[in-house]
Amino acid sequence: MLAEPLTPVQDTPRTGAPLLEMRGIRKSFSGVAALDGIDLVVHAGECVGLCGENGAGKSTMMKVLSAVYPYGTWEGQILWEGRELRANSIRDTEAAGIVIIHQELMLVPQLSVAENIFLGREPTRHGQIDFDAMNAQSQVLLRRLRMGHINPAEPVSHYGGGEQQLIEIARALAKNARLLILDEPSSSLSRSEIDTLLSLIRDLKESGVACVYISHKLDEVAAIADSVTVIRDGRFIGSAPMSGLSPREIIRMMVGREMTNLYPREPHEIGDVVFEARHVTAFSRHDRSRKRVDDVSFSVRRGEIVGIAGLVGAGRTELVSSVFGSYPGEHTAEIYIEGRKCAIRSPRDAVKAGICMVPEDRKAHGIVPGMAVGHNMTMATLPQFARHGVLDVDSEGRAIDHDIAAMRIRTASPALAISNLSGGNQQKAVISRMLMPKPRVLILDEPTRGVDVGAKYEIYRLIYELARDGVAIIMVSSELPEVLGISDRVLVIGEGRLRGDFTNDGLTQEQVLSAAIGADTSDAHPAQTAGQL
Amino acid sequence: MTSTTSSALRTAPQQVSTSRERMRSAIQAAGMLPVLVLLAVGFHLLGGYRFLSGQNLSIVAQQAAINIVLASGMTFVILTGGIDLSVGSILAASAMGGLIVSLMHGFGFLAIPACLFVGLLIGAINGVLIAGIRIPPFIATLGTLTAVRGIARLMGGDRTVFNADLPYAWIGNDGIAITSTLVIPWLAVIALLVVVASWFVLRRTVLGVHIYAVGGNPSAARLSGVRVGAVLMFVYCLSGLLAGLGGVMSSARLYAANGLQLGQSYELDAIAAVILGGTSFVGGIGSIWGTLVGGLMIAVLTNGLVLVGVSDIWQFIVKGLVIIIAVALDRFRQPAART
Incomplete structure (x- = not known):
């Protein structure tokens, strides 16, 4: 219990009108519904867990609530203390007392703790910042939050991720927050830091502050939430008090989706092991003591499609980029191609060894936006089309034309800058670039992100064609139906560790998600750690 | 339109966009050329019909040559998203080197190689600082700009x-x-050769695409x-x-070199030529022909x-204003495309 209430709890008794009521929220992006009639009710002093798969619409929902999407850009109604809230910007919602704490922390690391807490609302005296008052007020606030050990005058960068998270909460409370929205607050916290966070939220609840807790970690939701609201594919699935729910039931509500026949799954031959990664370990770039990937070993056979599933932040991208030699932080891995050990220190080494990767973020790591579609495709293999470094423009052009036709890349001309193409066609061009070296192992990191359904289908077909030709394929995807629809085998990564290795034979989303979350499930059948050399 | 088959309907918009694209890239390639022609004609009319005489044009070409050579190198650097502030100082140091060697009895024939070697050496130092130690290009070459100027005086x-x-x-x-x-002055011939060679490297080699x-x-x-x-x-x-090479060219013109004055603020003219030529300051977009036109504009x-x-x-x-106005016009022509 806090020494005194953080904010004057006004006359909003639990029995009366809810603090927040969102009714029938609809929001669409260029005709595609992201949210389709979602309800959310929060009472003062209550913590609501908001659950849903990656891409279910949780973040969109919170952006509607915090007016990142202003009133009028969505349909439905938001009632705040019984009155309709029509906010045009985050300023308006913060004035009302709704404060969102984003997944990525929004602190300025070089500024002091106090400066961060009062950023934009600095106390002044004679037009100058009153640092004494700022530090003193921060000190009082931090003590009330049982964070007395944090020195308000010290730069934020001196504190670790967990304490920074607490400082974010202090900043939110300094803005007189009545409703805190925490979006995946624990994704970069250690166990003990999470415990501190949860006990702080409990204190806040008692002083009347309400909270929406968004997390994949259902054990945390179970520990802190009074009720749970589940959304799936932008639709409202249900709300129920936590007391009547088990994590299994929540998982079932999260995934219970009918499988459409989007996946052109074809039988194909699976051969011997061609690729093996042993003891892949990767450390966080910012905190060397934290492992993002912790001693993961796996292997892939000729013509086998291995899906890598896991929640956002589980370490999937870190795992495959460590294998490819492109992980920016410290990492170690032993890579074997057809039983021979390969030293891979850079993507260049990997491509030479026969491993290619289509990176996750197409804009940041895939396309070279101002460059022609054609050069974007031949970039990794230019020396093939050159003698003594001089390009044979004709043979390069023939290869480009061939791949544009084969991959059905829709472009007016190979000389067009790639930024003019649609996301799906850009992605096909990037995939084509990584196929030109004729890899034995192809890593696809989120190959269908930001791609329309038609192009998705073509990418799936291409994956099967490659598998038939004997390429070993590793596909990272956040979309469980995609993983289950495409893969021969599914690896599940959770908190940097290999949590499951399943042959995809009657495998269900529940089993994969349970493994990813780390829940104990009795009916999952781990494969016989397939393909150990 | 109603009688066309569905397949024709499907291909039609693509053809339109191809020709529009061709048009767009033609305008982009032409870039500042119309402005250059306008300036030349304007000066001809205002300056008593002397500007477009053969004699004056060969003077202009001579004046443009050294800047175009420096700007060609600068084009490569800016295409990678970098900058090289040290070219003026390098020019001075290499000219000093060339003259000193030319005065050595029996070694005069090594003067030009000495110039080129000094330039290459300092360029390599820049390269190590930027690619090896990862100092931001602006800071690394700001350092060599100053230090090499001192070395040129010392020499x-x-x-x-x-x-x-x-x-x-x-x-x-x-x-x-x-x-x-x-x-046609040799200086202009050298500059043109450098531009053509640069075009070849940028557009016809593996290295060029990688840049x-x-x-x-x-x-x-x-x-x-x-x-x-x-x-x-x-x-x-x-x-x-x-x-x-710029050091060779300017010392050849002067029969002399001075470590303090030679090449002062040449880097700014070279950067201006590249920018006038429409090369993106953040890298990845631009052409050597644009730089040629830009260099000529400054000389004109x-x-x-x-x-x-x-x-x-x-x-x-006036020069400053023209640079700003020309690039501002360029931004209107293709909004949000350039820096």
């Missing part, structure tokens, strides 16, 4: 080095005589197996080498303003 004992019998003086003073009045890739998205280039460090090393070495302005009788002080103001 001649802070005095002008003079050689009346400079073995390569013909480069700066002779040319190919077409008629009795029209002479555009590194400038356009270094991360994508690295993930595709491009040796980003080697590409950066190359462009700074080339910029240094071409600044060394300098020469034309003198011819029209504008005072020295106003020349600075």
Whole structure:
């Protein structure tokens, strides 16, 4: 219990009108519904867990609530203390007392703790910042939050991720927050830091502050939430008090989706092991003591499609980029191609060894936006089309034309800058670039992100064609139906560790998600750690 | 339209966009060329019909040549998203080196190689600082700008080095005589050769595509197996080498070199030429032809303003304004595309 209430709890008794009521929220992006009639009710002093798969619409929902999407850009109604809230910007919602704490922390690391807490609302005296008052007020606030050990005058960068998270909460409370929205607050916290966070939220609840807790970690939701609201594919699935729910039931509500026949799954031959990664370990770039990937070993056979599933932040991208030699932080891995050990220190080494990767973020790591579609495709293999470094423009052009036709890349001309193409066609061009070296192992990191359904289908077909030709394929995807629809085998990564290795034979989303979350499930059948050399 | 088959309907918009695209890229390639022509005609009319005479044009070409050589190297550097502020100082140091060697008895023939070597060496130092130690290009070359200027002064004992019998003086003073009045100066020939060679490297070699890739998205280039460090090393070495060539050219014209004055603020003219030529300051987009036009524009302005009788002080103001206005117009032409 806090020494005194953080904010004057006004006359909003639990029995009366809810603090927040969102009714029938609809929001669409260029005709595609992201949210389709979602309800959310929060009472003062209550913590609501908001659950849903990656891409279910949780973040969109919170952006509607915090007016990142202003009133009028969505349909439905938001009632705040019984009155309709029509906010045009985050300023308006913060004035009302709704404060969102984003997944990525929004602190300025070089500024002091106090400066961060009062950023934009600095106390002044004679037009100058009153640092004494700022530090003193921060000190009082931090003590009330049982964070007395944090020195308000010290730069934020001196504190670790967990304490920074607490400082974010202090900043939110300094803005007189009545409703805190925490979006995946624990994704970069250690166990003990999470415990501190949860006990702080409990204190806040008692002083009347309400909270929406968004997390994949259902054990945390179970520990802190009074009720749970589940959304799936932008639709409202249900709300129920936590007391009547088990994590299994929540998982079932999260995934219970009918499988459409989007996946052109074809039988194909699976051969011997061609690729093996042993003891892949990767450390966080910012905190060397934290492992993002912790001693993961796996292997892939000729013509086998291995899906890598896991929640956002589980370490999937870190795992495959460590294998490819492109992980920016410290990492170690032993890579074997057809039983021979390969030293891979850079993507260049990997491509030479026969491993290619289509990176996750197409804009940041895939396309070279101002460059022609054609050069974007031949970039990794230019020396093939050159003698003594001089390009044979004709043979390069023939290869480009061939791949544009084969991959059905829709472009007016190979000389067009790639930024003019649609996301799906850009992605096909990037995939084509990584196929030109004729890899034995192809890593696809989120190959269908930001791609329309038609192009998705073509990418799936291409994956099967490659598998038939004997390429070993590793596909990272956040979309469980995609993983289950495409893969021969599914690896599940959770908190940097290999949590499951399943042959995809009657495998269900529940089993994969349970493994990813780390829940104990009795009916999952781990494969016989397939393909150990 | 109603009678066309469905397949024709499907292809039609694509053809339209192809021709529109061709049009767009033609305008983009032409870039500042219309402005250059306008400036030349304007100066001709205002300056008593002297500007477009054969004699004056060969002077303009001579004046433009050194800047175009430096700007060619600068184009490579800026295409990778970098900058080379040290070219003026490198030019001075290499000219000093060339003159000192030319005065050594029996070693005069090594003067030009000495110039080029000094340029390449300092360019390589820039390359190591930027690609190896990863100092931001602006800071690394700001450092060499200052340090190399000091070295250039040190080389001649802070005095002008003079050689009346400079073995390569013909480069700066002779040319190919077409008629009795029209002479194409060797300096202009060298500049043109540099531009053509640059075009070849940028557009017809593996290295060239890699330069555009590194400038356009270094991360994508690295993930595709491009040796980003080697590409950066190359462009700074080339910029240094071409600044060394600039040293040959300017010392050949003067029969002398002075570590303090030679090449002062040449880097700014070179950068201006590249920017006027439409090369994106963040890298990845641009062409060497644009740089040629940009370099000519600066030379036309300098020469034309003198011819029209504008005072020295106003020349600075007008040149500065023209650069700003020209690039501003360019932004209107293709909004949000450039920096």
